[in-house]
Amino acid sequence: MTSTKKPDLGRALKFAEGAENTSRLTVNLPRDLHRKFKILAASQDKTMGQMVEAWIRREVE
Amino acid sequence: MTVYAIAQLKGGAGRSTIATNLAVGLEDAALVDADPPQYSAAAWAAIRESDSPRVIAAATHRELVQAVGLLAERHKHVVIDCPPRAAEITRAALALADVALVPVSPGVGDLWAVQDLVPTIEAARAGNPGLIVRLVWNRLRPFVRAEVELQDQARRDLRIRPLPVALGYRAAYAQAFIKGLSVLEGDNAKARDEMQALLIAAGRLKT
Numbered sequence: 151m152t153s154t155k156k157p158d159l160g161r162a163l164k165f166a167e168g169a170e171n172t173s174r175l176t177v178n179l180p181r182d183l184h185r186k187f188k189i190l191a192a193s194q195d196k197t198m199g200q201m202v203e204a205w206i207r208r209e210v211e
Numbered sequence: 212m213t214v215y216a217i218a219q220l221k222g223g224a225g226r227s228t229i230a231t232n233l234a235v236g237l238e239d240a241a242l243v244d245a246d247p248p249q250y251s252a253a254a255w256a257a258i259r260e261s262d263s264p265r266v267i268a269a270a271t272h273r274e275l276v277q278a279v280g281l282l283a284e285r286h287k288h289v290v291i292d293c294p295p296r297a298a299e300i301t302r303a304a305l306a307l308a309d310v311a312l313v314p315v316s317p318g319v320g321d322l323w324a325v326q327d328l329v330p331t332i333e334a335a336r337a338g339n340p341g342l343i344v345r346l347v348w349n350r351l352r353p354f355v356r357a358e359v360e361l362q363d364q365a366r367r368d369l370r371i372r373p374l375p376v377a378l379g380y381r382a383a384y385a386q387a388f389i390k391g392l393s394v395l396e397g398d399n400a401k402a403r404d405e406m407q408a409l410l411i412a413a414g415r416l417k418t
Binding site: 157158159162165166167170 | 212214272273276277279280283299300302303305306307334335337338339
């Protein structure tokens with residue numbers, strides 16, 4: 151008897167990308183602010199996501 | 212529906228040989244060749260004079276996940292031929308798989324590569340606790356003492372159990388592959404019998 155379970159594609163994708171146990175946060179920013187933030191992150195050799203996560207950690211912890 | 216991932220970080224261990232033979236031997240199976248840029252299994256399918264098994268090439272982990280999602284609705288078995296890298300594709304394959312088969316040739320390099328794969332297997336099990344993992348000894352010469360000793364050593368050193376069936380060192384595998392065939396379709400009785408035994412042993416893992 152073989153398994154009848156359906157593959158959990160979303161979980162597999164998250165695991166593949168090392169993003170298991172994470173939740174996505176979507177923020178709408180004015181285009182100009184988004185561009186400035188992107189330049190700022192690049193100038194520090196970071197992604198925008200890394201900078202946002204660091205800021206949230208500081209606020210929360 | 213059962214997903215088999217054929218995973219090993221060392222090249223030349225027999226991943227595509229085992230993947231293509233499993234895909235031919237398992238009932239209603241499809242094969243995903245997730246080993247770019249070689250795509251050995253897809254090349255094997257291209258020279259094969261049959262549309263079965265269905266073979267899809269996946270260049271990225273996203274394409275692999277999409278392919279398995281598609282094939283899982285249409286086939287009883289999906290076999291994934293993984294790349295020799297602990298990259299996103301292998302991680303996705305292990306997250307999707309019910310059974311991971313890890314081919315090993317009797318050389319210490321293959322066993323070191325298995326040890327390098329273990330952390331990825333353990334991480335995959337956190338989200339896929341039902342994942343069954345077995346070594347598959349390939350190109351084994353049971354009359355060579357050093358190879359038997361290596362098997363014993365692997366049994367002691369590795370936490371992954373071997374399948375009770377090993378594939379021998381036979382030209383029949385390469386000869387079948389180059390014609391787009393499985394040894395199950397060839398005339399070498401020893402190769403055919405041991406592949407049949409491997410299919411039974413692999414199938415029992417899910418019963």
